[in-house]
Amino acid sequence: MKVSVGVSNRHVHLTEETYKELFDGIDLEIVKELTQPGQFASNLKLTIKTEKSSIENVRVLGPLRKYNQVEISKTDAFKLGLNPPVRDSGDLEGSSPITLEYNGKEVYLDKGCIIPTRHIHINPDEVEKFGLTGVKEVSVKVGGEKGGIFNHVRIKSANMSFFELHIDTDDANSFMIKQGDIVEIINEN
Amino acid sequence: MKVSVGVSNRHVHLTEETYKELFDGIDLEIVKELTQPGQFASNLKLTIKTEKSSIENVRVLGPLRKYNQVEISKTDAFKLGLNPPVRDSGDLEGSSPITLEYNGKEVYLDKGCIIPTRHIHINPDEVEKFGLTGVKEVSVKVGGEKGGIFNHVRIKSANMSFFELHIDTDDANSFMIKQGDIVEIINEN
Numbered sequence: 387m388k389v390s391v392g393v394s395n396r397h398v399h400l401t402e403e404t405y406k407e408l409f410d411g412i413d414l415e416i417v418k419e420l421t422q423p424g425q426f427a428s429n430l431k432l433t434i435k436t437e438k439s440s441i442e443n444v445r446v447l448g449p450l451r452k453y454n455q456v457e458i459s460k461t462d463a464f465k466l467g468l469n470p471p472v473r474d475s476g477d478l479e480g481s482s483p484i485t486l487e488y489n490g491k492e493v494y495l496d497k498g499c500i501i502p503t504r505h506i507h508i509n510p511d512e513v514e515k516f517g518l519t520g521v522k523e524v525s526v527k528v529g530g531e532k533g534g535i536f537n538h539v540r541i542k543s544a545n546m547s548f549f550e551l552h553i554d555t556d557d558a559n560s561f562m563i564k565q566g567d568i569v570e571i572i573n574e575n
Numbered sequence: 576m577k578v579s580v581g582v583s584n585r586h587v588h589l590t591e592e593t594y595k596e597l598f599d600g601i602d603l604e605i606v607k608e609l610t611q612p613g614q615f616a617s618n619l620k621l622t623i624k625t626e627k628s629s630i631e632n633v634r635v636l637g638p639l640r641k642y643n644q645v646e647i648s649k650t651d652a653f654k655l656g657l658n659p660p661v662r663d664s665g666d667l668e669g670s671s672p673i674t675l676e677y678n679g680k681e682v683y684l685d686k687g688c689i690i691p692t693r694h695i696h697i698n699p700d701e702v703e704k705f706g707l708t709g710v711k712e713v714s715v716k717v718g719g720e721k722g723g724i725f726n727h728v729r730i731k732s733a734n735m736s737f738f739e740l741h742i743d744t745d746d747a748n749s750f751m752i753k754q755g756d757i758v759e760i761i762n763e764n
Contacts, residue, residue: 534727
C-alpha cells in the first residue's frame with residue numbers, strides 16, 4: 387500500500403467572526419487549491435504570537451470553519467514557548483491559547499493551538515479496497531538515509547477525500563521527505 | 576536494550592587555524608562539559624552564512640579538531656538554501672560549502688557542512704555486552720503520540736564513550752522527545 391506525502395506547514399483556520407474582526411473589508415480569496423477538494427490556501431497571512439515570541443506570515447487556509455485553529459510544529463512550539471497537545475482537527479478542548487494579529491488588530495484565542503496528528507486522508511471506497519475497514523491508525527514506512535517508521539498515523543475517511551498522508555514539517559525534515567514523495571502504509575492491526 | 580537520548584543542536588567544530596583566524600586573541604574556554612568525555616560547549620559562537628541566508632549564535636564545540644565541520648538540521652538547510660549530505664563526522668568530501676563569520680571576519684569553507692548521521696556512542700565492552708559485535712547500524716523505537724522508529728542509526732564504538740543516542744533537533748521535534756529521554760534499540764541484524 388503506497389501513499390503520497392503532503393507536508394503541512396504551520397497554518398490557521400478561522401471562523402467567520404474572527405476573519406471579520408481581523409480582516410474586515412479584505413476578501414478571502416483562493417490563491418491555490420489544496421489536494422483535499424474544496425480546501426485552499428488563501429490570500430491572507432497573519433502573525434501568531436505569545437508573550438515569548440511570534441511567527442509572521444502564517445497562511446490562513448479556507449474555507450472558513452466553525453472553529454479557530456492554529457496548527458504548528460514542535461519546532462514552532464519551542465519558539466513560541468507553548469506546549470500544545472497532539473490533536474485531530476476540531477478537537478480543541480485544553481489546547482493552547484494563542485494570539486492572532488493582523489495589521490495592529492489582535493484576537494486572543496483561549497484555546498485552538500495544536501500540533502496536528504499525523505493522518506491519512508482517504509475515501510470510503512479506498513478504505514474497503516485497502517482492507518482498512520474499522521482501522522483507526524496505521525504506521526508509515528519511509529526509506530532513505532534518514533528513513534524510519536511513523537507510528538500513530540490516523541485514518542481519516544470522508545467522501546471525496548484525496549488519498550494522501552499528511553505530516554508536519556518536523557516529520558518531513560527529520561525523515562528528509564517532501565511533498566509528493568511516495569511512502570508505504572503498514573497495517574499492523 | 577535501552578539508551579538515553581542526546582539531542583544535538585546545530586554546532587561547529589574548528590581547526591586551530593580557523594579558530595585563530597576568526598577569534599584571534601579570544602581564549603577557547605569550557606562553558607559546559609558534554610556527555611562524551613573531553614567534548615565541551617565552548618564560550619565561542621559564530622554566524623554561519625550562505626548567499627541566501629544566515630543563522631547567528633551557532634556554538635563552537637571543543638576541543639579543536641583536524642577539520643572544520645558545520646552540523647545542521649534539514650530545517651536549517653532549507654533556511655540556508657543548502658542541500659548537505661547525511662554524513663558521519665569527518666567524512667566531508669563533497670559536503671556543502673558554507674561561510675563562517677565572527678565580528679566582521681569571515682572564513683569560507685569549500686566543504687564541511689553536513690547533516691549528521693543518527694548514531695549511538697558506545698564503548699567496546701558495551702558492544703560485546705549488548706551483542707552488537709560487527710553491527711554497523713541499528714534501529715531505535717520511540718513511544719508516545721508522535722513516536723515511531725528511526726532506521727539507520729550508526730554504532731560508533733570508542734574507548735571511554737558514554738552510551739547515548741545522538742539525534743538532531745528535527746528528529747527530536749518530529750518524535751517529540753528530548754535530552755535524557757529513554758528509548759529502545761532494535762537490532763535487526
